[in-house]
Amino acid sequence: MSGDRSGYRYEALDGVRALAAQVVIVTHGLAMAYFPVHSPGAAAAEWFGRLSVMVFFSLSGFVIATSLQRLVASEGTRFGLPYAVHRLARIWPPLALAILVTFAVGWLGQNGLSLLTKTGEPYRLDLVAFLRGLTLTFAPGDATFVVDRALWSLRQEVYLYAVAAFATLALVGRPLWRVLGGIAVLALVSVTAGRFFYLQSLCLFAAGAAAAYWGGNQRLRALASAPWLPPLVVAAMLAPVAFVGDPGFIDAMSEGRGFLAYQAALGLPLALLLLRLATGEGLGSRAFAGAAPAAGFSYTLYVIHVPVMTLVFSLRAHLSLMPGVAGDTATLLVALAVAEVFSWAAALLVERPRLFRRALFRALSASGLSPREKAPLQPAANA
Template sequence: MAAKAALPPHSPGIATGAGWARLRPRGGGAMRGYRYEALDGARALAAQVVLVSHGLGMAFFPVHSPGAAAAEWFGRLAVMVFFSLSGFVIATSLSRLVASDGSRFGVPYAVHRIARIWPPLVLAILVTFAVGWLGQNGLPLLTKTGDAYRLDAVAFLRGITLTFAPGDATFVIDRALWSLRQEVYLYAIAALAALAFAGRGARRVLAGGAVVGLVILTADRFFYLQSLALFAAGAAAAHFGGRERLRALARAPWLGPATLCLLGAPLLFVVRPGFIDAMSDGAGFLAYQAALGIPVALCLLGLAIGDGPAARAAARWSWAAAFSYTLYVIHVPVMTLVFSLRAHLDLAPGLAGTVATLLLALLGAEAVSCAAALVVERPALFRRILFRLLAATGLARPAVQAAPSI
């Protein structure tokens, strides 16, 4: 999920000029020469981790069991990587747009985000509602909570706008979308923060006030402060990544093993009752997850500037990034359908049947996502369409249509 936009290799650096130039880091090499193949591979691998963790939870682990707790933690780690990776990529994207459009970057930025996010999201809501319809017409669905859900037009509109409520099918069936809603929120925070630095006068004041207001408004909501900390760590790593000391730290041979230890340390406590609840409610645990953004962001910087074994291994998975976002948003309803059919039809009993069903669910989610991504993960096409529509209405300048690809 999380960074769902990859930039071409060797992204241009920040241009000097208007207020944004004051943020230009020392060294002049920041945000220049990053290689995104490894970051694409990291995104693809994180999506696979989410897929497998959810599949294992559906197949083997009762809710609140140690196995379920471990699977939940691995899934949460992958989402945390998405948030930090999004911050890294969005920072570089905004720097390019500000360099080309100054404080008027809002329209191209919004178009790039909409073209990337919404086509797969609309597909995911359609798939979710199709599975939900089956669930209300003879196929009992094995959702995580088992709650009733709405399938009306209002629920559909709330799904495609990421404003879904607890009683909507989107909330009950496709539970992975909570992080996408937060990611779109982070896109807005990033744009407003950029405007606060690149704009002038009232624009700067209003944008800065909007950032503070949004953070205060969401501070007590589930995981928003933590996702913001992870996102900000990734953005800072990208922005200040030209500093030699920071690059040396990102290349340090001990960083990867140390980060893995920090990420894996909570697994020592999965046998404790309440571990899953503490992931989302425990103040100390939430602070720990937020703090993990620093080592994760440094590792991402290391992948972006490195050519060592880790970067090469991650880059080998870059091909899977072409459908990783679609996989993220539709895998839960697809796998829920497979496991529900098995239970309803009483097929493949026993451990062997469970394993076979798990493999079928995983492969089915991969196949559906790969095929669907050929249609919905085409941001360049959707950008062109949106820019032409905006130009026809006079809301976009012709030059905006040539904005750098994000």
């Protein structure tokens, strides 16, 4: 890996993660409370929510790249199993809770409560649908897809973890394993190339990984620390808001080739900004670092807030409480508060990757595989 990355500080990046999660939950809440589908308000909310997801992808690339570097340094070419253990311990406990919550809310929706999902489509609650939710292989007719629509990005994130692992194998493995790793990367990219947002998420992730990989380069750091970078990034992120009045804005955001290319290209300035935050000591880094404590439950909040908030809005409609804008506002505030408090409390149990890592390593050791637990793969505080 090029250059010295020992100076990376992750508190500011944790703060970015926490704030991005808050933006997602607020934009989803605003859309539920106020904005009809395809209205300018809904379009703006969709764009800011999408921006937050794009930040997640770029941030994941940055952190996973440095984590894989550390793991390869300690494990060599045997990094695969520990890497999988770290990712499982991080991703699946909150995901399992999210699927349980989603199916509980979905059950209410099929037993007397008219559930206000985004599409209003029917959904499956059987065992097969449940298992597909747990493995992120859910189909359009499953409750996971209809009730907890935010999980589309998590499925892509796990895909990116696999791409990163095979790409690392292609770089550091023995000759045969390098070839196999490269083939696996090409196969994954080829299979997903035509699917919703996969190429864009890959570009965003790769940009973040590249910024971390070459972050020790002094020219790159000078570019990241340039005073014009933050206003440029903000302007690039806000520019599409000028077009939210176009009735086709929301569809173009996911289907328009030009708009999709623009979103992929945003990975470069976003990655430079993340490098700036990871290496800087200025006001921006300190401000984001101040939000870092909220990162401890941000992942749990992200994966369960949609079914929780959908339940609150559905109950309000079912009970015919407080009609009008005042009722919309009150319901929004209650939904946000319930999602925040529930996520914080749940995260105390499920968002504890170090605990789950130890349990998985013990189980593997008992099975005879005996991998050694190394320093945390994820250097950020919310590993």
